[in-house]
Amino acid sequence: MYLLTRNKWPFLAALAPAVAVYAVFAVIPIFVSFYYSLVEWNGFSDKTFVGLANFAEAFADSVFWSSFVNNLYVVAASVFGQVPIALFFALLLNRKWKGSKLFRTVGFLPVVISTVVVSLVWGMIFNARRGLVNQLLSAVGLEEWRQNWLGDPKLAMLAVCVTIIWQFVGLYLIIFLSALQNIPSEIDEAARIDGASGLRHTFFITLPMIWDTIIVAVILCISGSLRTFDLIYVMTSGGPGHATEVLATYMFDKTFSSTRYGYGSAISVCIFFFSLAMIGLSNFILRRRAI
Amino acid sequence: MPVQSATAGNTAARMRRTAWRAFVYLLLIVYALVNVYPIFWMALNSFKTNAEFSRNPFGFPQDMFLDNYRIAWETARLETYFLNSIFVSVAAMALTVLSGSLASYVFSRFSFKWGKWVYWFFVLGMLIPIHATLVPLFIQMRQIGLLNTYAGIILPYIAFNLPITVFILTSFMKSFSPEIEESAIMDGCGVFRVFWNIILPMSGPALATVVILNFINNWNEFSFALVLINEESLKTLPLGLANFSGQFTTNYGAQMAGLTMAILPVILIFLLLEKYVVKGMTAGAVKG
Numbered sequence: 025m026y027l028l029t030r031n032k033w034p035f036l037a038a039l040a041p042a043v044a045v046y047a048v049f050a051v052i053p054i055f056v057s058f059y060y061s062l063v064e065w066n067g068f069s070d071k072t073f074v075g076l077a078n079f080a081e082a083f084a085d086s087v088f089w090s091s092f093v094n095n096l097y098v099v100a101a102s103v104f105g106q107v108p109i110a111l112f113f114a115l116l117l118n119r120k121w122k123g124s125k126l127f128r129t130v131g132f133l134p135v136v137i138s139t140v141v142v143s144l145v146w147g148m149i150f151n152a153r154r155g156l157v158n159q160l161l162s163a164v165g166l167e168e169w170r171q172n173w174l175g176d177p178k179l180a181m182l183a184v185c186v187t188i189i190w191q192f193v194g195l196y197l198i199i200f201l202s203a204l205q206n207i208p209s210e211i212d213e214a215a216r217i218d219g220a221s222g223l224r225h226t227f228f229i230t231l232p233m234i235w236d237t238i239i240v241a242v243i244l245c246i247s248g249s250l251r252t253f254d255l256i257y258v259m260t261s262g263g264p265g266h267a268t269e270v271l272a273t274y275m276f277d278k279t280f281s282s283t284r285y286g287y288g289s290a291i292s293v294c295i296f297f298f299s300l301a302m303i304g305l306s307n308f309i310l311r312r313r314a315i
Numbered sequence: 316m317p318v319q320s321a322t323a324g325n326t327a328a329r330m331r332r333t334a335w336r337a338f339v340y341l342l343l344i345v346y347a348l349v350n351v352y353p354i355f356w357m358a359l360n361s362f363k364t365n366a367e368f369s370r371n372p373f374g375f376p377q378d379m380f381l382d383n384y385r386i387a388w389e390t391a392r393l394e395t396y397f398l399n400s401i402f403v404s405v406a407a408m409a410l411t412v413l414s415g416s417l418a419s420y421v422f423s424r425f426s427f428k429w430g431k432w433v434y435w436f437f438v439l440g441m442l443i444p445i446h447a448t449l450v451p452l453f454i455q456m457r458q459i460g461l462l463n464t465y466a467g468i469i470l471p472y473i474a475f476n477l478p479i480t481v482f483i484l485t486s487f488m489k490s491f492s493p494e495i496e497e498s499a500i501m502d503g504c505g506v507f508r509v510f511w512n513i514i515l516p517m518s519g520p521a522l523a524t525v526v527i528l529n530f531i532n533n534w535n536e537f538s539f540a541l542v543l544i545n546e547e548s549l550k551t552l553p554l555g556l557a558n559f560s561g562q563f564t565t566n567y568g569a570q571m572a573g574l575t576m577a578i579l580p581v582i583l584i585f586l587l588l589e590k591y592v593v594k595g596m597t598a599g600a601v602k603g
Contacts, residue, residue, distance in 0.1 A: 032427075034505065034506035034507065035421050035425055035427075035506065038417040038418065038420060038421050038506065038507070038510070039417070039418050039421050039433065041413075041414040041417065041418075042414040042415055042417065042418035042437075042477055042481065043418070043433065045414065045470060045473050045474050045477070046437060046440065046473075046474050046477050046478075048470075048474070049452065049455075049470050049471045049473070049474035049475075050440055050443060050448065050471075050474040050475055050477075051436075051440075052451075052455070053448040053451035053452045053455060054443060054447060054448060054451070056451040056454075056455065057447060057448065057450060057451040060450065060451060060454070067454070113342075113343070113346055116339055116342065116343060117343070121339070121340070121343075126347075127343050127346070127347055129586070129589060130347045130350050130351055131346070131347070131350055132585075132589075132592075132593060133350055133351065133354070133582070133585065134350055134354075135596060136531060136581050136582070136584075136585045136592060136596070137354070137535075137578050137581060137582075138534065138535035138537070138552075138553050138577065138578065138581070139535065139537060139553075140535070140537050140553035140554075140556055140557050141553070141556065141574050141577055141578050144556060144557070144570070144574055145353055145354070145357050145574060146353065148357070148567065148570070148571070149353055149356070154368065154369060154372070154567065156353070156356055156372070159372045159373070163373070190349070190350075190353070194350065195596065195597065198593055198597055199597055202597070247442070250444060251444050251445065251446060253446050253538055254537040254538060254553075257537075257538075257541075258537070258557050272444075272446040275446065275449075275450070276446075276449065276542075279449075279450050279453075280453075280542070285450060285454070288450050289450050289451065292446065292447040292448075292449070292450055292451075293447065295444050295446055295447050296443075296444060296447040299442070299444045299447075300442070303442060
């Protein structure tokens with residue numbers, strides 16, 4: 025473009041602040057964590073180089089794997105909870121209903137609220153004694169269904185997943201709605217003239233038209249779920265026992281409570297590569313679909 | 316078709332349509348209630364004493380009990396957390412948008428060999444799982460002495476919000492026709508004058524989007540604050556709320572009052588500027 029031949033210094037100066045901050049505080053830490061993952065270190069004394077021992081320990085650590093499985097539960101809750109619910113309501117809202125604007129606003133509301141607040145509110149909702157869920161159950165006479173939702177290892181993960189679904193359905197709702205609104209109206213009309221209506225129209229015309237968006241949403245769910253941290257840290261801190269532990273909370277616990285910086289870094293590196301692998305895998309599926 | 320008079324058929328069809336419509340509205344209302352009720356429940360109960368909350372968990376408060384708000388604001392130091400959050404969120408947002416828009420200007424206007432690479436290097440940052448950086452960042456901040464400082468938390472906020480900021484701004488600036496700037500440059504304007512006087516004013520809508528997105532992200536951020544700040548006087552709101560609720564587990568009313576105050580600014584921004592909020596947050600998601 026223009027100006028290519030002129031003095032380059034102003035451009036470099038314009039790029040410099042962003043590049044510097046980004047490199048020092050986002051990129052370098054990733055590489056440094058690769059190095060820390062190879063040492064045994066309590067954060068203060070000398071580091072001892074231990075090679076891949078931290079990784080070997082992680083892969084033999086049952087809590088590491090149960091945390092990973094909990095991450096997969098979060099993936100499942102997102103893919104099979106958030107996406108279908110969001111898609112269903114997006115299809116309903118796509119018609120010109122009165123007040124559909126209001127429903128969209130209300131639907132997006134949870135997305136803008138801080139995860140910490142969401143976790144604390146839902147922590148109270150699931151509270152065994154005075155939580156909303158148990159009070160509702162009592163109010164409708166289902167006293168015996170009351171549970172210690174977050175205190176029971178069998179139920180805690182379920183409660184966490186419900187909260188995660190609640191928090192992000194609205195995001196996918198809006199993504200699906202904007203994809204639906206991009207479908208050219210001629211296609212709808214043509215299908216209608218050909219006699220497609222109702223469910224058949226939805227399944228054979230509408231859904232295939234937004235299939236790419238659905239796949240993007242699924243990828244988002246997968247990559248987002250490995251980052252789950254705030255919600256679980258605040259709601260249950262991984263407990264009871266390790267029942268709701270995910271990789272990020274386990275990493276935090278190992279690093280800052282047990283001060284095992286090397287081991288914690290090894291888990292960080294695993295999170296990093298799991299994320300990349302998941303994203304790569306979903307991209308691969310997406311590309312196959314596109315061809 | 317069964318034998319039927321035309322009018323009867325029409326009436327049946329109309330009734331079916333009305334029934335369907337009612338059913339859809341019912342579903343939508345249930346969905347809306349599920350979305351809003353938890354927040355409403357919290358706000359409502361923040362005005363009740365503990366005794367009233369146990370006795371009457373669903374109804375409206377009998378008399379507005381405002382003491383919860385006083386306790387949350389004074390005893391739980393919410394005031395400090397609020398001011399810290401405002402300062403950190405606004406400072407990080409301003410610096411991100413300023414440095415990010417300068418960089419986006421370069422990416423969108425000038426083609427040079429490594430420019431594309433640097434751009435992708437930025438945008439790929441949206442894929443970095445931030446928890447993988449918590450440990451090294453903590454150590455790095457300790458080494459350079461930025462642990463427990465405002466700068467120590469503002470700098471990572473800038474770094475991790477730059478990718479989406481640069482992404483949104485670059486794609487917006489690319490759509491400008493270069494002619495206006497070209498004539499300005501013919502008249503002898505420097506790169507920075509063109510940026511400040513022409514590009515920034517033209518980027519209004521995209522700037523609004525990234526300003527709001529950055530503010531909300533920073534306002535809500537928890538993990539970095541948790542790791543990089545442990546001095547009471549520097550804590551931001553999410554961090555303060557998390558341990559405030561640890562101390563006040565028995566005082567539901569005060570907890571709910573604190574949470575209600577904490578989400579009020581974001582909800583107001585959302586209701587007033589919904590278009591930009593939604594645009595920013597979905598752009599981050601779709602490309603993330």
